[in-house]
Amino acid sequence: xGSLDGMLLDARAAQRALARTEPGRRTRAIASMAAxxxxxxxxxxxxxxxxxxxxxxxxxxxxxxxxxTPARFDGLVAAVREVAAMPDPLGEERPLGVRPNGxxxxxxxxxxGVVAVVFEAxxxxxxxxxxxxxxxxxxxxxxxxxxxxxxxxxxxxxLRAGLSAAGEDPNAVVLVDDPDRxxxxxxxQAVGRVDLAIPRGGPSLMAFVDAHARVPVIxxxxxxxxxxxxAAADVTMASDIAFNAKVQRPxxxxxxxxxxxxxxxxxxxxxxxGRRLEAAGVELRADAAAAGILDGVAHRAAEPADWSTEFxxxxxxxxxxxxxxxxxxxxxxxxxxxxxxIVTGDVSAADRFVREVDxxxxxxxxSTRFNDxxxxxxGAEIGISTSRMHAFGxxxxxxxxxxxxxxxxxxxxxxxx
Amino acid sequence: xGSLDGMLLDARAAQRALARTEPGRRTRAIASMAAxxxxxxxxxxxxxxxxxxxxxxxxxxxxxxxxxTPARFDGLVAAVREVAAMPDPLGEERPLGVRPNGxxxxxxxxxxGVVAVVFEAxxxxxxxxxxxxxxxxxxxxxxxxxxxxxxxxxxxxxLRAGLSAAGEDPNAVVLVDDPDRxxxxxxxQAVGRVDLAIPRGGPSLMAFVDAHARVPVIxxxxxxxxxxxxAAADVTMASDIAFNAKVQRPxxxxxxxxxxxxxxxxxxxxxxxGRRLEAAGVELRADAAAAGILDGVAHRAAEPADWSTEFxxxxxxxxxxxxxxxxxxxxxxxxxxxxxxIVTGDVSAADRFVREVDxxxxxxxxSTRFNDxxxxxxGAEIGISTSRMHAFGxxxxxxxxxxxxxxxxxxxxxxxx
Numbered sequence: 005x006g007s008l009d010g011m012l013l014d015a016r017a018a019q020r021a022l023a024r025t026e027p028g029r030r031t032r033a034i035a036s037m038a039a040x041x042x043x044x045x046x047x048x049x050x051x052x053x054x055x056x057x058x059x060x061x062x063x064x065x066x067x068x069x070x071x072x073t074p075a076r077f078d079g080l081v082a083a084v085r086e087v088a089a090m091p092d093p094l095g096e097e098r099p100l101g102v103r104p105n106g107x108x109x110x111x112x113x114x115x116x117g118v119v120a121v122v123f124e125a126x127x128x129x130x131x132x133x134x135x136x137x138x139x140x141x142x143x144x145x146x147x148x149x150x151x152x153x154x155x156x157x158x159x160x161x162x163l164r165a166g167l168s169a170a171g172e173d174p175n176a177v178v179l180v181d182d183p184d185r186x187x188x189x190x191x192x193q194a195v196g197r198v199d200l201a202i203p204r205g206g207p208s209l210m211a212f213v214d215a216h217a218r219v220p221v222i223x224x225x226x227x228x229x230x231x232x233x234x235a236a237a238d239v240t241m242a243s244d245i246a247f248n249a250k251v252q253r254p255x256x257x258x259x260x261x262x263x264x265x266x267x268x269x270x271x272x273x274x275x276x277x278g279r280r281l282e283a284a285g286v287e288l289r290a291d292a293a294a295a296g297i298l299d300g301v302a303h304r305a306a307e308p309a310d311w312s313t314e315f316x317x318x319x320x321x322x323x324x325x326x327x328x329x330x331x332x333x334x335x336x337x338x339x340x341x342x343x344x345x346i347v348t349g350d351v352s353a354a355d356r357f358v359r360e361v362d363x364x365x366x367x368x369x370x371s372t373r374f375n376d377x378x379x380x381x382x383g384a385e386i387g388i389s390t391s392r393m394h395a396f397g398x399x400x401x402x403x404x405x406x407x408x409x410x411x412x413x414x415x416x417x418x419x420x421x
Numbered sequence: 422x423g424s425l426d427g428m429l430l431d432a433r434a435a436q437r438a439l440a441r442t443e444p445g446r447r448t449r450a451i452a453s454m455a456a457x458x459x460x461x462x463x464x465x466x467x468x469x470x471x472x473x474x475x476x477x478x479x480x481x482x483x484x485x486x487x488x489x490t491p492a493r494f495d496g497l498v499a500a501v502r503e504v505a506a507m508p509d510p511l512g513e514e515r516p517l518g519v520r521p522n523g524x525x526x527x528x529x530x531x532x533x534g535v536v537a538v539v540f541e542a543x544x545x546x547x548x549x550x551x552x553x554x555x556x557x558x559x560x561x562x563x564x565x566x567x568x569x570x571x572x573x574x575x576x577x578x579x580l581r582a583g584l585s586a587a588g589e590d591p592n593a594v595v596l597v598d599d600p601d602r603x604x605x606x607x608x609x610q611a612v613g614r615v616d617l618a619i620p621r622g623g624p625s626l627m628a629f630v631d632a633h634a635r636v637p638v639i640x641x642x643x644x645x646x647x648x649x650x651x652a653a654a655d656v657t658m659a660s661d662i663a664f665n666a667k668v669q670r671p672x673x674x675x676x677x678x679x680x681x682x683x684x685x686x687x688x689x690x691x692x693x694x695g696r697r698l699e700a701a702g703v704e705l706r707a708d709a710a711a712a713g714i715l716d717g718v719a720h721r722a723a724e725p726a727d728w729s730t731e732f733x734x735x736x737x738x739x740x741x742x743x744x745x746x747x748x749x750x751x752x753x754x755x756x757x758x759x760x761x762x763i764v765t766g767d768v769s770a771a772d773r774f775v776r777e778v779d780x781x782x783x784x785x786x787x788s789t790r791f792n793d794x795x796x797x798x799x800g801a802e803i804g805i806s807t808s809r810m811h812a813f814g815x816x817x818x819x820x821x822x823x824x825x826x827x828x829x830x831x832x833x834x835x836x837x838x
Contacts, residue, residue, distance in 0.1 A: 024776075024777070095776070100797070100798060101798055103796070103797070103798055107787055107791060107796075109797050109798060112775065112783075114779070114809070116809050116810070117809070195631065199809065199810075200810065214612065214635060217635075218631060218634075220637075220638075220808065220810045221637075222810075238832070241832040244832060244834055245832065245834060247834075248834035248835055249834075252834070252835055252836075354829075358529065358827050359441075359512070360441070362531070362825075363825060364825055364826060365825065365826040365827075365828060366529075366825060366826070366827050366828070367827075367828040367829075367830065368827075368828070368829045368830060369829070369830045369831055369832055369833075370524055370828050370829070370830030370832070370833045370834075371833065371834045371835050373834070373835040374524060374828055374830075374833065374835060375826065375828075379520070379524075379835065380517070380520070380526050380826060380828070381517060381518055381520055381526060391637065392531070392533050392534070392616065392823035393533070393616075393617065393637040393639075393810065393811045393823070394810045394811040396823045396824060396825055396826075397824075397825065397826045398826075406809035406810070406813045407813060407814075408779075408780060408781055408782065408783060408813055408814065409781060409782040409783070409792065409797060409813075409814045409815075410775050410782075410783050410784075410785075411782060411783070411784040411785070411787050411791055411792075411797070412771075412784075412785045412786070412787070413784065413785060413786045413787030413791075414786055415655070415658040415661060415662065415786055415787070416786075416787045416788065416791070417661055417662055417664075417665035417666075417669070417787075417788045417790070418665055418669055418788050418790040418791060418796065419669075
């Protein structure tokens with residue numbers, strides 16, 4: 005644990021200092037991080053090109069996630085700049101009331117401490133996580149996948165230079181640059197050193213977390229996301245939403261993996277939508293009822309495992325259901341509590357779907373792709389929690405804080421009980 | 422795992438039904454639980470007398486916590502009734518705003534699911550936890566200490582009868598009545614069956630949790646609570662607060678364990694306060710500076726371990742400090758993030774203490790004994806979180822919920838990124 009433990013202690017010291025500075029200094033630090041990242045543009049893109057060249061055995065989805073196009077890089081710098089403009093959550097004091105004995109009770113927002121983010125592929129995660137951590141007075145320990153090693157080192161180097169240039173301790177943002185997975189286990193077991201671990205990844209990483217975690221964990225788990233097209237759906241709207249949810253960026257967690265269609269609209273929706281998906285390169289895996297309707301559109305018979313698979317690519321499972329009840333039961337059984345959408349013109353069906361679906365984001369007449377911190381108006385995100393504890397859904401600066409109680413009195417003592 | 426697993430599945434089914442009923446039905450269920458508990462008064466007190474008779478080797482503090490006096494029983498029934506009157510948190514929808522693309526975003530409150538509470542001694546914990554769980558649409562699995570086995574069975578039997586009488590599934594409140602600690606390990610490892618475990622107890626239970634927990638945990642850990650008497654303190658107020666924090670109920674987690682006194686007021690405070698504590702039977706463990714001032718008052722020299730001990734009884738460690746800085750450093754090193762109070766007339770010292778002390782409740786000029794759900798105005802509590810994740814401080818019905826995002830649209834799809 006030698007050097008990792010030292011790194012965590014250094015991060016803790018940097019975090020304590022950061023949490024006690026004025027909010028304006030945290031703002032300037034993030035702006036400086038953004039400026040240094042922007043200045044490192046060619047280094048970062050070159051490092052990313054090297055990572056892509058070395059990564060010959062990645063799936064299409066992982067390769068897409070690893071890729072930093074110039075436009076994506078611009079978006080990343082803009083996301084960090086936006087975090088500088090976000091309100092500072094620390095020190096916010098929320099009055100709860102005055103007790104009959106005169107005690108004045110409030111809650112005051114404080115950082116969580118040292119947050120470890122374990123992620124795969126996407127090099128933007130490091131920069132967004134770092135900006136959000138600094139905004140909320142936390143330190144962040146980043147552990148990216150080996151496939152993005154050069155990209156992450158270039159990004160984190162620029163961010164740390166930005167912190168130093170702003171006069172802050174760069175150890176508030178650190179990168180664990182050792183590809184051995186034993187380091188992940190050490191992070192997950194660093195009780196008292198790591199206050200929260202956020203693993204972002206697929207079932208293999210989550211199983212590793214199940215086996216090793218001792219520190220508090222918020223999972224950014226797999227997204228087996230559903231779109232349910234109700235009997236009362238507008239078929240054109242349903243087709244557009246389903247197409248967007250599957251095709252617009254299929255390698256990410258809020259893309260649709262299973263389409264459920266009410267029998268009443270299956271015949272009017274599926275053939276045209278199926279052709280549109282086929283033309284976009286989507287492989288359909290249809291249950292028997294859907295297969296019967298998809299005549300003329302290429303498809304395979306869905307296997308039982310397809311309902312529980314996060315394809316992260318151009319594959320879609322399709323099932324025809326007899327009722328809203330059947331759709332709800334399917335989502336309860338196979339969904340991962342990430343995102344689910346209903347397309348319907350029936351207010352009572354929409355209300356029931358909103359009430360009964362257990363997912364971090366439930367959408368009515370909108371694409372699942374909107375379950376994203378930026379799209380929901382939170383700004384950048386450090387992850388999308390698929391566990392209910394502490395945060396559920398996209399997590400931004402506010403979600404990296406806790407509230408302590410503050411009680412102000414004039415000498416009150418407690419009577420006998 | 423046979424029967425425990427079955428119990429957890431039954432609890433899940435009861436929880437799902439409870440979460441979907443109207444709020445008024447949950448209110449009636451809790452009122453019925455209170456009425457049946459009240460009607461079981463003589464049974465519960467008789468069971469408690471048998472537990473006390475059998476518990477011959479308990480410490481004074483544990484015996485006090487185990488004891489249900491008639492007045493405490495009345496308080497318990499009243500606490501359950503109060504939970505019936507609390508606002509129902511479920512279904513509450515909080516608007517977040519309308520996005521530029523017209524999406525309407527909100528957050529909607531949902532239960533956590535099945536909550537396991539592992540506790541020691543105090544038989545009131547079962548009833549308060551059950552009421553709070555039902556209020557928030559959760560099921561609760563209670564696992565009390567063997568010393569309170571008869572009391573807990575009598576209490577939980579009455580609560581379940583109350584649920585049945587109200588037409589609800591009694592499996593929303595269940596008691597694990599097997600003294601084998603292996604059952605606790607099973608609860609802590611029931612991933613997917615138990616959504617949250619709340620262990621309430623001392624270092625031995627917490628070490629067991631560290632070693633075994635796989636499900637999310639919120640610790641109600643030890644309270645090494647501090648009172649710091651500042652140079653600018655009113656000495657009479659300081660004496661009253663310190664006396665109350667130590668003596669009023671020494672066996673509970675929010676009692677003071679260490680008194681820190683600024684050198685400037687040590688001579689005017691300590692001799693009289695020392696005599697008052699001595700007369701109340703408190704054993705003082707003083708550092709050298711305090712010992713020099715406590716001349717004439719019985720005391721022992723403090724050992725290093727005393728600063729890290731939750732005495733849970735009539736023992737108090739006393740240290741004289743040179744400054745607010747030294748007091749803050751002492752609390753940061755030895756405190757358990759439970760409760761800390763400052764007594765001072767100096768607003769800037771109070772503000773700094775409030776800002777810099779990491780504790781679930783920071784008090785100014787009031788006794789640490791006020792860190793309690795009822796005293797802070799939350800109503801009954803299911804525990805006092807000493808971890809920052811999800812909740813920090815007393816936890817009531819609201820703290821047993823999460824918020825999912827709800828997005829309502831008119832066909833929005835996401836553009837390219």
